[in-house]
Structure formats: structure tokens, C-alpha cells
Amino acid sequence: MVKQTVLIGITILALILAGTAIAQSLIIMGQLNSLNSKIDTTYSTLGGQFSIIQGKISNISNQLGPKTVEITVHAVMHTVVDENTTMEFHTWIPNTIVIHKGDTVKLTIINDDEHIHGFGIPDFGVDTGPIQPGQSKTIEFTATKVGTFEFMCTTPWNPARNICDRDHPDMRGILIVLP
Numbered sequence: 589m590v591k592q593t594v595l596i597g598i599t600i601l602a603l604i605l606a607g608t609a610i611a612q613s614l615i616i617m618g619q620l621n622s623l624n625s626k627i628d629t630t631y632s633t634l635g636g637q638f639s640i641i642q643g644k645i646s647n648i649s650n651q652l653g654p655k656t657v658e659i660t661v662h663a664v665m666h667t668v669v670d671e672n673t674t675m676e677f678h679t680w681i682p683n684t685i686v687i688h689k690g691d692t693v694k695l696t697i698i699n700d701d702e703h704i705h706g707f708g709i710p711d712f713g714v715d716t717g718p719i720q721p722g723q724s725k726t727i728e729f730t731a732t733k734v735g736t737f738e739f740m741c742t743t744p745w746n747p748a749r750n751i752c753d754r755d756h757p758d759m760r761g762i763l764i765v766l767p
């Protein structure tokens with residue numbers, strides 16, 4: 589009789605523990621879902637900003653014939669905050685640049701982030717080298733070929749020296765050179 593009582597007690601305890609574990613995992617799943625939807629919202633907001641800035645640049649370069657185009661690109665950080673987590677994303681604004689072949693591009697890179705970043709377009713031999721937080725660098729190049737070229741951060745993540753962040757490989761954008 590005592591054994592049975594103990595067994596029933598253990599069974600009830602096990603059921604309570606299992607119930608708690610299920611409840612906890614449901615809470616965690618709920619938190620993950622809410623975080624994911626916040627990230628989606630942030631991305632769509634950023635997407636809107638990008639297309640506006642991108643449109644301005646397209647308009648500048650819609651004049652005919654080779655010309656000098658002045659473009660400013662910012663290195664920025666966005667945070668997505670949840671009850672438990674703060675996530676940081678680094679990106680270029682704009683992350684799409686449209687110009688014409690023959691254009692001379694005067695490119696000013698402003699580092700609005702608190703980490704060091706560098707800006708490069710390997711296909712045109714462009715690399716600003718490290719830019720300190722709050723500083724800017726201006727470089728000039730001529731778009732000698734038509735096509736789609738990637739630009740990116742050129743200073744790999746190095747937390748000991750405050751260089752970039754863990755999402756360094758995602759700091760990329762596209763330069764489109766129209767005929």
C-alpha cells in the first residue's frame with residue numbers, strides 16, 4: 589500500500605514536471621515567433637528606405653554622357669530588440685548604386701557605426717581601407733565596364749581591435765553599371 593502511494597506520488601510528480609517542460613517550450617516558441625515577426629517588420633521597413641535612396645541615385649545618373657557622380661554611402665547599424673534579446677545588423681545605405689559606364693564616381697563613405705569598417709569594390713580596384721567610427725573617406729574611380737558588381741566591407745571582424753562585427757560577411761551591396 590505504501591509502495592503504491594509512492595508510485596502514484598512519483599507518477600504525479602513526473603506528470604507535473606513534463607507539463608512544466610511543455611509549457612516552457614511553448615513560451616520559448618512564442619518568443620521566437622514574436623522575434624521573427626519583428627525581424628520581418630524591420631527588414632520590410634529598411635527595404636522601403638533603400639528603394640527611396642536608390643531611386644535618388646538612379647535619377648542623378650540618368651543624365652546622358654559620361655559625368656562625375658557624387659554618391660554618399662553610410663555604414664550603419666540597426667538593432668532589433670525583443671524582451672530578451674538585442675540583435676545588431678550592419679549594412680550599407682544605400683546598398684544598391686546605379687550609374688552609367690564612363691561615369692567618374694566620387695564616392696564618400698561615412699562610417700555611422702561604432703565599429704571600424706572599410707568599403708571595397710574589388711572589380712574596380714576600390715578599397716578605402718579602415719574608416720574609424722564617425723569618420724569618412726572619399727575615393728574616386730571610373731566605371732570602365734558594364735555589369736553588376738559587388739561591394740562589401742573590407743575589414744574582417746576583429747573584436748579585440750573594434751573592427752566590424754560578427755555579421756561582417758553580410759555587409760554587401762550591388763553596384764550596377766548601365767551601358
Ligand SMILES: [Cu+2]
Pocket residue numbers: 678704705706741742743751752753756759
Ligand atoms: Cu564592416
